[in-house]
Amino acid sequence: MNLIMTELLEEDDELYDYDTSAVGKAKYFYNLCLNESEILENWRTTFDEVVKSFGGWPSLGHPVKPDASIEMLYADMVAKFKADSLFKATVQPDDKNSQRHVLLVGGAYKDYKDYKNYKKFQIDQPQLNLFARDFYVAAENEERMAYLQLIRDVLILLDADRNRAMQDAREIIHFETALANITMADEQRHDIAELYTKVTLGEMKDSLPHFDWPLFFNHMFKDLNDK
Template sequence: MGAEPLLALLRELGGWPVLEGDAWNNTDYDWVRQMARLRNYNNDILISEWVAADITNSSNHIIQLDQPELGLPGREYFINPGDYQYREAYLDLMLNVAQMLGAPLPVALKDMTEVLHFETHLSRILTPAEERRNLSAVHRRLTVDQLGEEVPEIDWTQYLDIITWYNNHSDEVVVFGLDYFKKLVSLLEYTDDRTVSNYLLWRFVKNRISNLGERYTKVKQDYIKVLFGRQSQPER
């Protein structure tokens, strides 16, 4: 079946702009809705969300929200000047996969370069790991309404309704990334919708490369070799 199941799913998710070209329409684009739908396919992008025991009350399981992982293994890969080869390999991976899925090279080069710039800015607003060693210090227990007051630019009710499949979600959530969420909405205010959607769906596609067959796996292996020096994929 090749990449057709993935391409069909991308169309269902609003279309990947790099593949849609000028036909992509942002009139009704809602990044919160798209991000939440991707969470239902097990992708933590822009916001990390899970359910686990509350660290202040281990008998109580609760929705928890935090800053996300990035496409490269850590924020330092985007920031350190000496790590440029990793950023180049990451951009090559984006370009190769986008073209293999049907994007023209000029469009892929423009769009994916902007995605890399966006993710670089995103890496700079993440709280460094050394400042998060004591999770209790950044732990906040808030009602959904209180979270909405702290970060009103994000429709938290819509997000939680989608990721919980429209069941009743808890009135309270645990938040570890409040400062990050406030910086995120400021970053998104100055980022065009096309770049945001390209980034969200790129991260989704990156998570699915290993499901697409040998051609795609080889491209991914070239990237992994630069990052980790590993010659072959681990056994499934």
């Protein structure tokens, strides 16, 4: 299958418009990925531009903006990079009605066609970066230590101060461990019907008042055109 896809993507033809054709776009991005010299030459500039667009990264010495909003920051990360470190946002069939597609926002179901008028949500836990909850909550283990080292090494490669890199790596592990401690183990999540519990936006605001849910949803969907 991979060989067939490679042959199709590498076909030299001008039948597809790169601006409008899905096939043309696929070929265009495939060729971009093969341009290693361009990637090596410009990756840092692109990376810095993206980080700047998110208000900077304190680990790299950028000051935190006084008006920084976790809701707007995470909404951008979800919309642009499909982040799911805190909760997910994706389109999928409703677990109880496969004929209906919904927006799953951290387990929060929103009507895909008319999200602004949909009033029910369902909250779920995030995907942990170490995948298995036990890697966080168990005693010191090789997986967690390797993850700590990876975070530190990446920060140093990005020119972070070595001492700051280790300190921030530990803080990241500490935060993710706190998230893991409030999640359910996989064996407790087999009954989808039991997990399927919808709440209103008002109930979300009452239960989780420290997160501005309307701001998050509105910012995440700000570029979605009503149809």
